[in-house]
Amino acid sequence: MADVVLSERVAAAGLDDRVEVVSSGTGDWHVGDPMDRRAAALLTREGYDASAHRAQQVQRSWLDDCDLLLAMDRANLRDLRALGAKAGSVVDPERVRLFRDFDPLEPGTEVPDPYYGGDAGFRDVLAMVERTSDALIDALVRVV
Template sequence: MTYRVALICLGNICRSPMAHVVLEDRLAAAGLDDRVEVASSGTGDWHVGHPMDPRAAATLTAAGYDPSRHRARTFSPDWYAENDLLLTMDASNYADVVDHAPTVQQVEQVRMFREFDPEAPGDDLDVPDPYYGGDDGFAEVLAMIERTTDELVARLPDLMDR
């Protein structure tokens, strides 16, 4: 049975697609890509159908990833039925996704992405949005995503058994 993970940010052009690309890469390296599917979306619809932000794509490319397949999509309540785990990039995204939960029980599917970050301080689980900043912000976000994804992949077999 396939386990499905969704990554969610605001516009689906920076943080969640970067995490999507990195997670797919790490799953392949761990031999889990045949058991886990990844999707990403945004809570807003401004960028639907657009490729990743050029700065995010350039940061990924420079690190050896392929960002070319991404097209922005919008989160909908259907994602609860289509995915096992919904990982949000910040507290605002978390609140938006929880507000769309079809049932109270399905809220348990939603977690903050950085809950898996071994360096995250307990009170700040947000992945900062690099959109309005410079290139350094994208590099910082990529480093955060990579270490968080490594931990997520290590813990996925336990999550899949639940």
């Protein structure tokens, strides 16, 4: 959901010529799959286009090539940092952070995985993603 929402916010802010949003997982178990049908349905109801999203696995090169990598939870944050360590590089903690470090209401908290819950969990996550994406856009406008 964050990929779809943030990509739309980047385009709406006129930053899509300078900011590229890429989404991935640290594991390979969903590569090539569309997003969860409940997440896609909610996004569609809220006016987003989730149809093009496909899961992919993070690439080691992104740790060097991307200006900012955002993890949804601490386990994925550790995985990203470990990926750099395996390659013998130190990952700048300012470039690899939690997505919700930018959340104006609850900075530094994790995005809960709504997969095993009901529809309310997806709505809660969408609200977190939207407000955090808005705050990210505000930060990006100042630096790009």
